[in-house]
Amino acid sequence: MKKVYERNNIAFDMPSPYCPGCGHGVIHRLVIDAIKENRQEDNTIFMAPVGCSILSYTYLDLDVCQPAHGRTPAAATGIKRALPDSLVILYQGDGDLAAIGTAEIIHAANRGENITAIFVNNAIYGMTGGQMAPTTLVGQTATTCPYGRNPKDGQGYPIRVCELLQSLGGVTYAARTSVHSAPNVLKTKKAIQTGIENQMAKKGFSIIEILSACPVNWGMTPEKANQFVANEMIDYYPLGDFKKDGKIIQRSDH
Amino acid sequence: MGEKQLMKGNEAIAEAAIRAGMTCYFGYPITPQNEIPAYMAKHLPKRGGTFIQAESEIAAINMVYGAACTGARAMTSSSSPGISLKQEGISYLVGARLPAVIVNIARGGPGLGNIAPSQADYFQAVKGGGHGDYHMVVYTPETVQEAADLTMKAFDVADEYRNPVLILGDAILGQMMEPLIFKEPSGRKFDKSSWILGNRKGRKSHLINSLSLSEGVVEQWNWELKKKFDLMAGKETMVEEYMTEDADVIFVAYGTSARICRSVVNQARKQGIRTGLIRPITVWPFPSETIAGRAKKTKHFFVVEMSLGQMIEDVRLAVLGNATIHFHGRPGGGVPAEPDIMKQLKEILQS
Secondary structure (H helix, E strand, O other), rough: OOOOOOOOOEEEEOOOOOOOOOOOOHHHHHHHHHHOOOOOOOOOOEEOOOOHHHHHHEEEOEEEEEEOOOHHHHHHHHHHHHOOOEEEEEEEHHHHHHHHHHHHHHHHHHHHOOOOOEEEEOOOOOOOOOOOOOOOOOOOOOOOOOOOOOOHOOOOOOOHHHHHHHHOOOOOEEEEEEOOHHHHHHHHHHHHHHHHHHHHHOOEEEEEEEEEHHHHHHHHHHHHHHHHHHHHHHHHHOOOEEEEEEEHHHHHHO | OOOEEEHHHHHHHHHHHHHOOEEEEEEOOOOOOOOHHHHHHOOOHHHHEEEEEEHHHHHHHHHHHHHHHHHOEEEEEEEEHHHHOOOHHHHHHHHOOEEEEEEEEEEOOOOOOOEEEOOHHHHHHOOOOOOOOOOEEEEEEOOOOHHHHHHHHHHHHHHHHOOEEEEEEEEHHHHHHEEOOOOOOOOOOOOOOOOOOOOOOOOOOOOEEOOOOOHHHHHHHHHHHHHHHHHHHHHHHEEEEEOOOOOEEEOOHHHHHHHHHHHHHHHHHHHHEEEEEEEEOOOEEOOHHHHHHOOOOOOEEEEEOOOOOOOHHHHHHHHHOOOEEEEOOOOOEEEEEOOHHHHHHHHHOOO
């Protein structure tokens, strides 16, 4: 029988530490598959964020750097400048990238640092127990917006990161995908591959924003959470390419 | 031996760092240390290194963190308010056991303060500054020559202990020009292959981090750090004694204050006043034993600082009640004047 699928040995043989229905496990798998397919296992430095996926180093057999909350793009800059031929993968959540680390991501992107950013947007702070994130949707509840996020009450608007970064000259590729369904998982895989190819071809900064469910902190079943991504999140965070090969894609979403 | 050159302290620090093999410099503009990033921007890329003007001091120290992960010699510099911003990063460097050199060309504070010389960052430098139990070697050069020499040494000490090292100067040291001769760097090699990231080639994966949620692990890391700090305290203390042998009053001062006190000692000696100077070259580790030894005989210690009095606490601990401690301080960018110190010295002797 022909083997069509097997475990990726970059992941240590251990149970997933993530909650049922969480997107991190799927996204980790897509990232390590892309690393393997490009034969970059020995050349990759994986940047673990502060957030639920901080412990990625305990289950990924890669060289891993774990910097302070939000500072990952700056630390990745230091690594990449010292080792320009290594493959540097940033893995950041919404609080890490779009709140505490906003300055670092904007300037790493603007300098055109030749790195690949995987930005997992699940619209909530997971590890700390479900606080409002910069990407929490209007009306969505969290422990720190218990009555629903209300921009008119001073809680701000959800930040669209791809739209924000696409204008920066150093960004070669910006795309938003989702992992709520199989076809979207495959599209996400393709986008990650593009981001890695760009880095290997020294094209500059790539970001792949991935919409992902957090059933536990959203207070939903995994199935309902995926429906929330499909129905609510994609409505505000449209999928697709925002920038490719350094050219802004004209869109009519908003 | 190289040629004698005339350089600003800031430029001498920058050139010494490049000669010591530093290849990654990250900084952010702040007076009075701007000559360091400017020198790096002009010279470092031509000599094979990387210079980035970061978006903030916070980003700069984290770029240092990243570069240090690869085994590169990395450095950042700033002045007091900017060094406050780097405290998070310094704590992480210690926690992740990463070598790095940080330069503080200190200015008046608190807050935005001014751009005048100050020694008010002593507590921040030697008592932590960032969160957690930690120490780092803190060098306090008195001259441009010593600034260059200690910068070279700082990279070796950082690599030896896998710990950040701080060079604590002030606006006077950074801005003044003095002749100096660059010494040859030590050429010491440090094997970093057991921990650095990148170019893995089949070895086990490496991890640089400072987090563990497993019970007792971080406590254990702290005990290991303590062993390292104890080793540093035992081996890395540097102090100069100047005319202390027969002194009735011993000044304790570092950096710019020590320069001023040395001049007062010279004048006083001409007037037949027996005084001397203990100059800590490292303020962490602090030369407590030297001070304690002298306190057995000399009954007056005169601490001079460009602050409201911070090092005086460590002098008091070293003297342990065996002598009287006097203080002259100028905060907020004030510089002690020799006549004022001399006047106070004479009052001490008459008391």
